[in-house]
Structures are given as C-alpha cells and as structure tokens.
Amino acid sequence: MRKEAEVRKNEILDVADELFGKKGFDGTSTNDILEKVGIARGTLYHHFKSKEDIMDALIERYSDRLLGAAREVAADKTIPLVDRIIRVVMSMNLSSGSSGEMMEHLHRPQNALMHQKIQKIIINGLTPILAEIICEGIEQGVFSTPYPYECMEMVVTYANTIFDNDMVEMTEEDRVTRIQAFIFNVERLLDVEKGSLMSVIQMFMSNE
Amino acid sequence: MRKEAEVRKNEILDVADELFGKKGFDGTSTNDILEKVGIARGTLYHHFKSKEDIMDALIERYSDRLLGAAREVAADKTIPLVDRIIRVVMSMNLSSGSSGEMMEHLHRPQNALMHQKIQKIIINGLTPILAEIICEGIEQGVFSTPYPYECMEMVVTYANTIFDNDMVEMTEEDRVTRIQAFIFNVERLLDVEKGSLMSVIQMFMSNE
DNA sequence: CTTTATAGACCGATTGCCTGTCGGTAAAAT
DNA sequence: ATTTTACCGACAGGCAATCGGTCTATAAAG
Numbered sequence: 435m436r437k438e439a440e441v442r443k444n445e446i447l448d449v450a451d452e453l454f455g456k457k458g459f460d461g462t463s464t465n466d467i468l469e470k471v472g473i474a475r476g477t478l479y480h481h482f483k484s485k486e487d488i489m490d491a492l493i494e495r496y497s498d499r500l501l502g503a504a505r506e507v508a509a510d511k512t513i514p515l516v517d518r519i520i521r522v523v524m525s526m527n528l529s530s531g532s533s534g535e536m537m538e539h540l541h542r543p544q545n546a547l548m549h550q551k552i553q554k555i556i557i558n559g560l561t562p563i564l565a566e567i568i569c570e571g572i573e574q575g576v577f578s579t580p581y582p583y584e585c586m587e588m589v590v591t592y593a594n595t596i597f598d599n600d601m602v603e604m605t606e607e608d609r610v611t612r613i614q615a616f617i618f619n620v621e622r623l624l625d626v627e628k629g630s631l632m633s634v635i636q637m638f639m640s641n642e
Numbered sequence: 643m644r645k646e647a648e649v650r651k652n653e654i655l656d657v658a659d660e661l662f663g664k665k666g667f668d669g670t671s672t673n674d675i676l677e678k679v680g681i682a683r684g685t686l687y688h689h690f691k692s693k694e695d696i697m698d699a700l701i702e703r704y705s706d707r708l709l710g711a712a713r714e715v716a717a718d719k720t721i722p723l724v725d726r727i728i729r730v731v732m733s734m735n736l737s738s739g740s741s742g743e744m745m746e747h748l749h750r751p752q753n754a755l756m757h758q759k760i761q762k763i764i765i766n767g768l769t770p771i772l773a774e775i776i777c778e779g780i781e782q783g784v785f786s787t788p789y790p791y792e793c794m795e796m797v798v799t800y801a802n803t804i805f806d807n808d809m810v811e812m813t814e815e816d817r818v819t820r821i822q823a824f825i826f827n828v829e830r831l832l833d834v835e836k837g838s839l840m841s842v843i844q845m846f847m848s849n850e
Numbered sequence: 851c852t853t854t855a856t857a858g859a860c861c862g863a864t865t866g867c868c869t870g871t872c873g874g875t876a877a878a879a880t
Numbered sequence: 881a882t883t884t885t886a887c888c889g890a891c892a893g894g895c896a897a898t899c900g901g902t903c904t905a906t907a908a909a910g
Contacts, residue, residue, distance in 0.1 A: 435860095436858095436859055436860075436903085436904060436905080437859080438859090439858080439859075442859080442860095463894075463895065463896085464895080464896065464897085465894090465895080465896095473859095473860075473861085474860065474861040474862060475861075475862060475863090475896095475897085475898095476859095476860060476861050476862065476898085476899085477859070477860050477861070479896090479897065479898075480858080480859065480860065480861095481859090483897095484896080484897075485896065485897090546754035546755035546757070546758045547754035547755070549754070549758070550754045550757070550758070553809070554809055554810075557803075557809060557810060558810060580823075580826065581819075581822075581823035581826060581827065583823075584819070584820055584823030584824065584827065585823070585827060587800075587804065587810070588796065588800045588824075588827060591799060591800050591803050591804060591809075592795075592796045592799050592800055595765075595799050595803065596795065596799060601761070601762055601765060601799075602762075602765060602766060602795070611789075611792070612792055614789075615788075615789035615791075615792030615793070616792065616796075618788065618789060619789065619792065619793060619796060619831055622830050622831055622833070623827055623830055623831065625830070643887095644876085644877060644878075644885090644886055644887070645886080646886090647885080647886075650886080650887095671867075671868060671869085672868075672869065672870085673867090673868075673869095681887075681888090682887065682888045682889055683869095683870085683871095683888080683889065683890090684871085684872085684886095684887065684888050684889065685886070685887050685888070687869090687870065687871075688885080688886065688887065688888095689886085691870095692869080692870075693868095693869070693870090
C-alpha cells in the first residue's frame with residue numbers, strides 16, 4: 435500500500451518509539467521495526483538512511499513537543515514566577531502524552547546514546563527557558579544573581595542527572611534528603627530567603 | 643604461548659584501551675582486539691565473557707587508579723584546604739598516566755555507554771572525597787553548608803557534564819564566562835566571600 | 851483525452867560484518 | 881595420573897545496510 439512519505443515516516447517512528455521503549459535501541463533490530471510496520475527492508479531505508487537516523491528523528495519529534503509545551507507555559511506571564519517555574523518543569527515531565535514510550539527513556543538507563551542525546555536537548559533547551567524566567571525575577575527583585583543562565587544550567591544539569599537516572603543509587607530516604615538539599619542550594623544560588631522555594635517540592639511528587 | 647591469566651587479561655585490556663580510545667567501543671570489533679593481541683577468538687572469550695565485560699574491566703582498572711590518586715591527595719592534611727581541593731580535582735584529570743587512552747573517553751563523546759559508566763564512577767567516587775574536605779572546612783569555619791555531600795554532588799555533576807563533554811557547545815569566550823560563573827556559584831553554595839575561591843581557576847588551565 | 855515521462859514509494863535477495871559458542875588440544879598444577 | 885586452565889578456530893545465528901529493479905501517481909506532451 436502506497437502512502438505519503440510523512441505518513442509512513444510517522445508510522446515507522448511510532449513503532450520505533452514503542453520498541454525502543456520496550457527493548458532499548460540495541461535490543462531492537464531494524465527487522466523488528468519493519469515487520470511490525472509491515473513494510474519491506476528497502477522501504478525502511480528509503481525513508482531513513484540508518485538506524486541511528488530513526489533515533490534522531492524520534493528524538494527530534496519528541497523534543498519539539500517537550501520544549502514546545504515548556505515554552506508555552508513559560509510565556510504565560512499571568513502565572514506567578516515560582517509557580518511558573520514549577521509548571522514549566524512539570525510540563526517537561528508529563529508532556530509527549532499520547533504516543534510516547536519516549537518518557538521511559540528519560541528515566542530508565544536503557545540506551546546510553548539516546549539518553550545522552552536527550553540530556554543534551556534538555557540542558558540546552560530548558561536552561562534558556564528557565565533563565566528567562568529568572569531574569570524576570572531579577573527585575574522584580576525576587577531573585578538575585580549575576581549569572582542567571584549558568585546558574586540554571588547547573589540546576590538543570592544536576593536535577594536531570596541525579597533525579598531522573600540511576601546515576602546515583604538512592605533509598606527513598608536519600609531521595610528526600612537530596613530534594614531538601616537541592617531546594618536549599620537553589621535558594622542560595624538565587625539569593626533568596628531560606629524556605630521561600632519550598633513549594634518547588636511539588637515537582638518531585640507526581641512524576642517519576 | 644601460554645601465559646598467566648592476569649598477564650593475558652592486561653594485554654587484552656591494554657589493546658582494548660587503545661582501540662576503544664581510537665575508534666570507540668562500537669567501532670572496535672572483538673576481531674580487531676584479538677588480532678592485535680595475537681590470540682584466537684576462543685582465548686578472548688576464555689578471559690572475558692563478553693565485549694561489554696572487557697569495557698567494564700577496563701573502567702574498573704582505570705577508576706581504581708583515578709580515585710586512588712585523588713584519595714591520596716585528599717588525605718594529606720598538610721595541604722591547605724582550597725589547594726587540596728584543586729589538587730584532588732587535578733589528580734583526576736591527569737592521572738592514569740602511562741597506558742591510558744582512557745582519558746580520551748572522558749573528554750570526547752565517542753561512546754555513550756562508556757561515558758555514562760565513567761561519569762557514574764566519578765560522581766559517586768569523587769563526591770565523598772570532596773565532601774570530606776568540605777566538612778573539614780566547615781569545622782574550621784571556612785565553609786558553611788548544611789549539605790556538604792549534596793552540595794559537592796551538584797558541583798561535581800555539573801562540572802563533569804559541562805566542562806568535560808561536548809554536552810554544551812561553547813566558544814572560548816563562553817567557556818571563560820562559564821568558569822567565572824561556576825566559581826561564583828560554588829562560593830555561594832559554600833557561603834564564602836566572593837572571590838575567595840578564585841584560585842580554583844587553576845583547575846581549568848592545564849588540562850582539557 | 852490519451853500517451854509518455856519523471857519522481858518517488860516500495861520490494862526482497864544479497865553482502866559482509868560481528869558477537870558469542872563449542873568441542874577439542876596441550877600444558878601446567880596437584 | 882588426573883584435574884585444571886590457557887588456548888585454538890570453525891561455526892552458527894543475527895545484524896545493518898545496499899542495490900537493482902518494480903509499481904504507481906502525477907504531470908507534461910501530443
């Protein structure tokens with residue numbers, strides 16, 4: 435059955451998304467994908483030049499949704515600053531919604547390469563969004579730092595590495611301590627009163 | 643030629659070290675390794691149960707040297723606190739010395755899995771060493787934080803991700819700003835006078 | 851309105867690599 | 881003499897990617 439390229443591509447990406455999520459990138463063969471889609475070998479390579487190309491396309495499709503949602507929330511200036519930060523971060527952890535085993539990748543180790551690529555997107559994508567909000571807070575006299583971008587980069591990098599991976603093995607108790615410490619440290623970095631960012635604790639509740 | 647297991651294993655690891663460094667883990671075949679060592683296929687799999695097992699052994703051999711050197715420096719209480727921190731970090735960036743293309747892995751993207759495993763070792767190995775020194779500083783009234791461990795975890799995670807990878811693309815100018823911001827942020831985290839950790843800038847000079 | 855031409859979606863046999871296995875040999879060690 | 885262990889290399893099974901070729905839809909030419 436002949437289909438338009440974009441349609442076929444998305445069919446392939448949907449299947450790849452599911453299989454990579456279940457069995458990991460290395461554990462999924464191109465055969466697995468093309469059989470499940472119901473196409474021939476040549477068709478797959480007509481649409482994608484390599485297996486890694488499929489992964490890259492998947493990540494791009496995914497990160498567009500992810501950062502799009504985050505940017506939308508960030509732009510809504512009616513939401514108070516701290517709330518907005520919380521909701522931006524939570525939009526990252528919840529979005530992609532419908533067809534996305536992709537979230538699995540974020541939290542499980544699974545495939546290192548995919549993980550690395552996604553982390554790169556999160557660090558470079560989320561940091562400017564948050565930095566922007568921090569700048570707004572600086573103008574309002576709520577936050578104070580000469581390095582809003584680098585500060586957020588540190589926060590995003592740390593949180594993404596420690597809270598979303600198995601990079602550090604933690605008991606539930608460890609985790610609670612980490613979260614308290616994290617909030618305390620961010621308060622210091624932004625030069626705000628101790629305890630004033632406590633509501634940020636929400637971010638660590640529902641998700642993960 | 644029959645050799646003792648440990649000798650043979652190290653021969654294999656030396657070659658793997660070199661080839662993984664040059665061509666990456668995926669780009670290196672077990673054939674490449676066994677040919678260069680001059681042994682048969684079966685021999686390789688007699689000593690290591692899989693290709694990944696070789697990588698794990700390599701990482702362990704490497705991290706033993708790395709953290710050993712760091713711990714040694716950290717234990718020398720004759721060195722002033724800040725100097726000791728600097729030297730601990732620099733020992734990580736320079737050690738492994740002789741037979742080690744391994745350092746390459748630290749800085750280049752190359753292979754994601756190896757990178758991930760090494761990062762895990764650095765975060766979980768270096769953090770307690772530095773936290774210990776910070777605790778000493780707290781007793782002396784030099785530093786002040788209720789969360790020395792988590793604080794160092796953040797610092798190590800960030801520095802290792804941003805300064806040692808291509809996670810973030812930076813011009814030389816960006817890099818200088820990042821370093822200034824980094825020092826500023828660490829000063830805030832440890833609650834010390836602005837500028838009092840300026841000597842830390844050394845860490846970013848020689849290496850990388 | 852028909853014919854021809856071009857592009858691009860699709861096919862599947864084939865190539866060449868790669869990892870890991872296994873039965874067997876020979877040399878130390880006990 | 882028997883066990884252990886370093887070593888061998890053919891082999892099986894699976895993999896990604898290629899390539900010549902087919903079929904179909906749309907557009908241009910007659």
